[in-house]
Every structure is written in structure tokens, then in C-alpha cells.
Amino acid sequence: MKSNKRGHTTKDKVATYLELSRHYLHEGDYELAINALTKAIEISPQNAQAFDLRGIAHGHRFEYDEALADFQEAIRLDSSCAGFYNNLALTYYKLSRFEEAIDNYDLAISLSPDIALFYANRGLAFYHLGEYAYAISDYNVAIELEPTDSETYSNRGEAYAELGEYKKALADFDHALAFNPANIDAYADRALLLTLWEETSGRGTKSG
Numbered sequence: 001m002k003s004n005k006r007g008h009t010t011k012d013k014v015a016t017y018l019e020l021s022r023h024y025l026h027e028g029d030y031e032l033a034i035n036a037l038t039k040a041i042e043i044s045p046q047n048a049q050a051f052d053l054r055g056i057a058h059g060h061r062f063e064y065d066e067a068l069a070d071f072q073e074a075i076r077l078d079s080s081c082a083g084f085y086n087n088l089a090l091t092y093y094k095l096s097r098f099e100e101a102i103d104n105y106d107l108a109i110s111l112s113p114d115i116a117l118f119y120a121n122r123g124l125a126f127y128h129l130g131e132y133a134y135a136i137s138d139y140n141v142a143i144e145l146e147p148t149d150s151e152t153y154s155n156r157g158e159a160y161a162e163l164g165e166y167k168k169a170l171a172d173f174d175h176a177l178a179f180n181p182a183n184i185d186a187y188a189d190r191a192l193l194l195t196l197w198e199e200t201s202g203r204g205t206k207s208g
Helices: 002-027 030-043 048-060 064-077 082-094 098-111 116-128 132-145 150-162 166-179 184-200
Strands: none
Touching: 002 030, 002 048, 030 048, 048 064, 048 082, 064 082, 082 098, 082 116, 098 116, 116 132, 116 150, 132 150, 150 166, 150 184, 166 184
């Protein structure tokens, strides 16, 4: 009975630390979140979720080496969670290690192929590698899965603009603003595109 009681107490403590960490993450107090999660890990070193959450907290503090280590440990403990791979990929992306980001987005998508965010994120990595056609392909899937996401339309518009497909880019910026009139990036990109289009007299349009 003592063993069972102790076991329940341990689980309760870990659950409490995890709940506290989520509260601190929401409040933006990342140091306290890390402290709570470290205590959870000390009690339950096989808890993949604790490592993942601590990686998120480290990422918010721009402590990317620590974030990478935590996400990698979370994956080692539970390789079936697509979100862990997405978080690891996002950290590589922030470090401008785009190919490694894409590799991990691939794994996230293979586990959960119906999550629009994973395709949108991989599209951004392709965009920064100058692989605009691949980026557009990923944005297409993301929009099919989440057809009202303003940011994805805006990002696809940027990729079309890089390819000189100004009409398609303009249509995407218009969609982005229709779904989110407060999308400042879409306003700026649209204005820049119109200026560029006028300077080139429309010669950059490659497709309708």
C-alpha cells in the first residue's frame, strides 16, 4: 500500500509541475517554466512531454542548443509524436539550418499528414533555401487543409512573387487580407509587389 501511495504521489507531483509549466509558458515566465519542468524530469526522467515543454521554454529564451537537446530527448523517449519533430524542426529553422528542419518536418508529416501547420512550416524552410516551387507545393496542401489561414496565403504570395508570378502573388495577398485585415506583412508585400509590377510594366507575369 505504501508503494502504491508513493506512486500516486509521484504521478501527482509530475502532473502538478507540468500544469505549472503550462501556466508559466502562457504567462511568458520561461525561467519558472524551465524550473518546474526540470523538477518534473528529476522525478520522472522518462517523461517525454516534460522534455518537449522544456524545449519550448528554452526556445522562447533563444537557448537553442538546450532546446535541441530537449526535443531530441523527447523524440528518443517517444518517437511516435509528430509534434516533437515539428518543434525540433522549428528550432533548426530558427538556427537557419533549413535542410535539417525539412528532414524533421518530413518525419512530422509522415506521422500526421493532416496537420496544415507542418506543411506551412516546411514551406517556409523551402522558401529560405530558394526552393520556391517546393514551398508553393507545401503551401497548397496547407491551404487545402486550412483554407482560411491568412499567413499561409501571404507566404505563398511571397513565393509566387519570387518566381515572377505577380498575378498569383497579388491574389494571395488579397486572400490573406480578406481573412485577416490586420495582416501587416500582407499589406506591405502587396504594396511592394504593386510597385515592382508597375516598374516592370507587368512583364514579370508568367502565368495567369
